[in-house]
Amino acid sequence: MIAIIGYVAILVALGGSAALAIRAGASFLKGSALAPARIPTRAVLGGAAIAFAALVLGLLTDDFSIGYIADNHSTATPFVFTIATAWAALEGSILLWGLVLAGFVYGVYRTVADGDRLGVGALSVLGVIGVFFFGVMATIANPFAVCTELIGGVCAETSWHPFVTTVAPLDGPGPNPLLQNHILMAVHPPVLYVGYVGFAVPFAFAISTLAGGSATDWLERTRRWTLFAWVFLTAGISLGALWSYAVLGWGGYWAWDPVENASFLPWLAGTAFIHSAVVERRRGMLRSWNILLVIATFALTILGTFLTRSGVVASVHSFTQSAIGPALLGFLLFVLVVSLGLFASRAHLIAQSPRLESLASREGVFLANNLLLTLFTVVVLVGTLGPLFLEAFTDRVVTVGRPFFDQLAAPISYLLLLAIGLGPITPYRTARPEVVWERIRTPLRVALAAGAAAVLLGRREATVLVVLMLAVFITAVIGRHLIVQARKTGEGFLGGVRRVVGREPAYWGGQIAHIGVAVLALGITVSAALAVQDSITLRPGETEEFAGFELTYVAPFQRQTANRTELGATVQLSRDGRVIDTLEPRLNTYPNQVQPIATPAIHTDLSGDVYLSLTRINETAIGLDLWRYPLEYLIWLGGFIIVAGGVWSLTMRKRARSRPLTEAAAP
Numbered sequence: 001m002i003a004i005i006g007y008v009a010i011l012v013a014l015g016g017s018a019a020l021a022i023r024a025g026a027s028f029l030k031g032s033a034l035a036p037a038r039i040p041t042r043a044v045l046g047g048a049a050i051a052f053a054a055l056v057l058g059l060l061t062d063d064f065s066i067g068y069i070a071d072n073h074s075t076a077t078p079f080v081f082t083i084a085t086a087w088a089a090l091e092g093s094i095l096l097w098g099l100v101l102a103g104f105v106y107g108v109y110r111t112v113a114d115g116d117r118l119g120v121g122a123l124s125v126l127g128v129i130g131v132f133f134f135g136v137m138a139t140i141a142n143p144f145a146v147c148t149e150l151i152g153g154v155c156a157e158t159s160w161h162p163f164v165t166t167v168a169p170l171d172g173p174g175p176n177p178l179l180q181n182h183i184l185m186a187v188h189p190p191v192l193y194v195g196y197v198g199f200a201v202p203f204a205f206a207i208s209t210l211a212g213g214s215a216t217d218w219l220e221r222t223r224r225w226t227l228f229a230w231v232f233l234t235a236g237i238s239l240g241a242l243w244s245y246a247v248l249g250w251g252g253y254w255a256w257d258p259v260e261n262a263s264f265l266p267w268l269a270g271t272a273f274i275h276s277a278v279v280e281r282r283r284g285m286l287r288s289w290n291i292l293l294v295i296a297t298f299a300l301t302i303l304g305t306f307l308t309r310s311g312v313v314a315s316v317h318s319f320t321q322s323a324i325g326p327a328l329l330g331f332l333l334f335v336l337v338v339s340l341g342l343f344a345s346r347a348h349l350i351a352q353s354p355r356l357e358s359l360a361s362r363e364g365v366f367l368a369n370n371l372l373l374t375l376f377t378v379v380v381l382v383g384t385l386g387p388l389f390l391e392a393f394t395d396r397v398v399t400v401g402r403p404f405f406d407q408l409a410a411p412i413s414y415l416l417l418l419a420i421g422l423g424p425i426t427p428y429r430t431a432r433p434e435v436v437w438e439r440i441r442t443p444l445r446v447a448l449a450a451g452a453a454a455v456l457l458g459r460r461e462a463t464v465l466v467v468l469m470l471a472v473f474i475t476a477v478i479g480r481h482l483i484v485q486a487r488k489t490g491e492g493f494l495g496g497v498r499r500v501v502g503r504e505p506a507y508w509g510g511q512i513a514h515i516g517v518a519v520l521a522l523g524i525t526v527s528a529a530l531a532v533q534d535s536i537t538l539r540p541g542e543t544e545e546f547a548g549f550e551l552t553y554v555a556p557f558q559r560q561t562a563n564r565t566e567l568g569a570t571v572q573l574s575r576d577g578r579v580i581d582t583l584e585p586r587l588n589t590y591p592n593q594v595q596p597i598a599t600p601a602i603h604t605d606l607s608g609d610v611y612l613s614l615t616r617i618n619e620t621a622i623g624l625d626l627w628r629y630p631l632e633y634l635i636w637l638g639g640f641i642i643v644a645g646g647v648w649s650l651t652m653r654k655r656a657r658s659r660p661l662t663e664a665a666a667p
Helices: 003-028 035-060 069-074 078-089 090-111 117-138 188-200 200-212 216-247 260-283 287-309 316-322 326-348 363-395 402-425 434-454 463-487 491-501 505-529 632-657
Strands: 146-151 154-159 532-538 542-546 549-560 564-574 577-582 586-589 597-599 602-605 608-617 624-630
Touching: 003 035, 003 200, 035 069, 035 090, 035 117, 035 463, 035 491, 069 090, 069 146, 069 154, 078 188, 090 117, 090 200, 090 216, 090 287, 090 434, 117 200, 117 216, 117 326, 117 491, 154 402, 188 216, 188 260, 188 287, 200 216, 200 287, 200 326, 216 260, 216 602, 216 632, 260 287, 260 363, 363 402, 402 434, 402 463, 434 463, 463 491, 463 602, 463 632, 491 505, 491 564, 505 624, 532 542, 532 549, 542 564, 549 597, 549 608, 549 624, 577 602, 586 602, 586 608, 597 608, 597 632
Parallel strands: none
Antiparallel strands: 146 154, 532 624, 542 549, 549 564, 564 577, 564 586, 586 597, 602 608, 608 624
């Protein structure tokens, strides 16, 4: 019964999406009335919500007659991870995609009124997107396909529709062990998907603008939607990196893996769009470029879904064995052909904009920022897709590893940091050298002093010194700018700060995010350049020195929980003969899963992290992989600050909308 309800709900959402695409599209061409979109919008939202609730209910009631549940759930799975199983595999993740899309469809609908041609057109575009995803769910990626045959107590055959006689295994294997080894896997995918799907909204408005053939207010209409999606995408990437660091036991958080790059690519393009949109809103420039960036960002979200859900990452040849792979690739090509074709035929109607007066201006800095972010995107795209194309056409397996990305990303990142530092103090139109020098003189001295202090403390690594000075320069520029503007209010320092920040929260939210980028860059650079790694073997009672610490192996342990067996070692961490922490690296083994999961133990203090990963354990000894990462916590702090800046801009913008621009935004 649950499968029937869920599948019918998907059909309702599919029908609602088709009706929305057709009826809103017809209204866009005629009178732009909103009424034709009312029922289809509610059908999309209601159908998606009921379908997702049905899948969760099936998981909670252990309905193993549903193939997805039989393959990815078990009776021993804890409650939180039972809920998370709803998006732990292909069909469920696509259903989550559809649910989030339905929420955005309804949110956009609530902002549209009769006669709003731009909004009605955007609803039609969102309907087309919904037709694809709910169509996929109704056919080749159906989360409610039912078991029709068991072999060895395992679901071996399924039917894509539930209106057949079903059988059910007594239990299932449970979700992938990696996906139930840490609570972040219950949070990371939904947050990331909100960011992914959210970029469909500015894309829909951009296509509606092109179809209408006039430069309407689409950029202003989508500003909050874009920032909302960007904040969630940033948070999702940060949570994913933290999950990788705290769960996988390999000592890292980012390896330029294609799955990681799948989320980073739209983030780069979306970040470029957010910055270039500022120039269009302020100066009316970069109109065509902004539309191209929105198209690219949305296309990259589809590409990311393709990379993570088609099987092509594991092997390019598995693509032919996956029905969802060709469908996603076909939809990506459809999006690109239609969008770019429409852009080519209609861009001239909206592209009239002022010319750039001087590269030495804030517009010039934003343009440089955009070009660097675009170059960064191209580098990641080539490194990610290049090996796949090479394997597909030549059968040669080539691996593009971390050195390729690091060597190209580092210089681009340095230039991006410099652009971030120069942006807030560069005037619009033309920047006179004496004005710029006055604004960077003090921050430059502070940055050079920080670099000199680092050298006196024994640091000689060029990358550390460069990034340290750039990070300090960015922070000092923003701090000086805030102080100068606060003094101009005549209300005292704290009162002036509140007044300046309150008048233009969007601008200062961006500056908070820029400080977060500086902190993040410093954390990445220091932890990578100054990391220490070793592998040791310890017997009970033995002590080994590592990176200024002493590690003492106390004893092994074994624990049995509801869903796993934990085999680990108790290790005391000491410094200067004083015990400062007790760590328990372990190997977790799950029922019906042979391979244990190495779960690290991490000690964090103000100097950084000590990271222990258990590689082997027996009656006589343990093997440990050890890492020392100085200032590793700056990475997580930087990500938090970036997200906080975006949240500040979102939550405070409405309060300041009726107030005049402050000098902070227009130096």
